[in-house]
Amino acid sequence: MPHIHVIVAMTRHHVIGKSGHLPWRLPADLHLFRQLTLGQTLIGGRRTFAEIGHPLDGRLNLVLSRDADRVADLSPCRTIKEALAQAEEAGREIFCIGGAELYRQMLPLATWLHISWVEQEYDGDVYFPDLNMSDWMETTCSQHPGFRHCTYQRRSACD
Template sequence: MKISLIVAKSKNNVIGNNNQLPWHLPADLAHFKAITMGKPIIMGRKTFDSIGKPLPGRRNIVISRDKKRMIRGCEVFHSIDDAFNAVKTEQEVMIIGGANLYLQTLSMANTIYLTVIDAEFPGDVFFPALNNNKWKLMSEEMHLPDEKNKHGYCFQVWTNAQAVV
């Protein structure tokens, strides 16, 4: 099973503020949808709460410490290991946040789909810095601001040659 992280971050590594994305980039939302469609997505409970509903066309898995938590349209697990066990026959699983889940899975991940927004934002949740000895930039696609996307952004794909599953 391939483990992939997908995340958008600002130049100052912000990924969230008050349980919300601090920006609105329709192109990044479309990119997220294209990459995750048809694949299992694993998210923390706070990330699910910020989205507010299961994402269609994907197997939605939520990690929650609350043993009684049930979420319609989602599978709820109490550890990342339990979630991985449930999807072990899948070709690829997508980790979509939040920060704690990224930290737990970064060393196991094979790929990171990273959107870097060309701006700095205030925030209270951050994406960890990538170790350049471990992660290799495989592709990069730059985009300038336009009428729908207020900020420039760059789609990057990173691979981890040292991933251990």
């Protein structure tokens, strides 16, 4: 199985979304997201792909929905298991791109975590799940306009 990565932008209080959208506009984060995920497989929830509005180019887009008709123009998967089987076949790294429902289900499977820590506080109605940072080892961090991007590896995967 290829590595599973979780990629997210969030505030220090774990806000990731508001009213179905990102609460902020951070072009440098979108650029970084593209750089990190290009050529890889993306797994995301139906609501997240609805917000994006189109498949992301240069990547295999796998969309989770219990009703395939809602995501007919993308590659629909009815279960995480089905999405992971398709991703494994593609043989590329797997990036879970959210939203909250998907993060909750896929975080336990991930060995890599890419967090853009948004510096400003925002109100939100969707949150990233609780994280036990002692399970994760920080490997890199870089400063960008409005956020700090850090990569973490799951400690149990380092043994």
